[in-house]
Amino acid sequence: AQRVTQPEKLLSVFKGAPVELKCNYSYSGSPELFWYVQYSRQRLQLLLRHISRESIKGFTADLNKGETSFHLKKPFAQEEDSAMYYCALIGSGGSNYKLTFGKGTLLTVNP
């Protein structure tokens, strides 16, 4: 079974402070990990995926297979980063892949 855990339901930081949204996963094979973001009153959209190894809007995430983590980080948070963030996983086995989401972390960046 695959599982994604986001331990923080709410995270509040001040503008300019570093931010880290935690994500841990459980999967026996080689997963593919994603971060999706949902801004207020907008649709869910892909923020980044681990195989791209890129930085989007200043966010980065590194897959740590030893710790089974895929934490999302940004060195200096901005007010416009306030949103709901979902970590998600797709397994690599079987013919029917399923994207499993964590329960989400609501990030609030205060001025």
Added chain:
Amino acid sequence: DTAVSQTPKYLVTQMGNDKSIKCEQNLGHDTMYWYKQDSKKFLKIMFSYNNKELIINETVPNRFSPKSPDKAHLNLHINSLELGDSAVYFCASSQTSRTPLHFGNGTRLTVT
């Protein structure tokens, strides 16, 4: 052009009614999904179709019946609506079952 569009945006109805939500994607994707987001913002997959064929059917009551007339459309019909069905329903599509999902704007269903 909106890539994944779903209608209606809001749906308010009474218990026991039957309602449908429509979804269309113009991205040429092969795979489409329905997700449910509950009041705690938890996202859970309900169904997935690949080229009009059902490939994922989670433990969803059989009052929920998806229909895919072609690979660009995936509609969701709900019979005998219950209070617990109140949620935001998101349609999504992807090129394959392992590529990123593109989501619609969601349909907020309220059952009174």
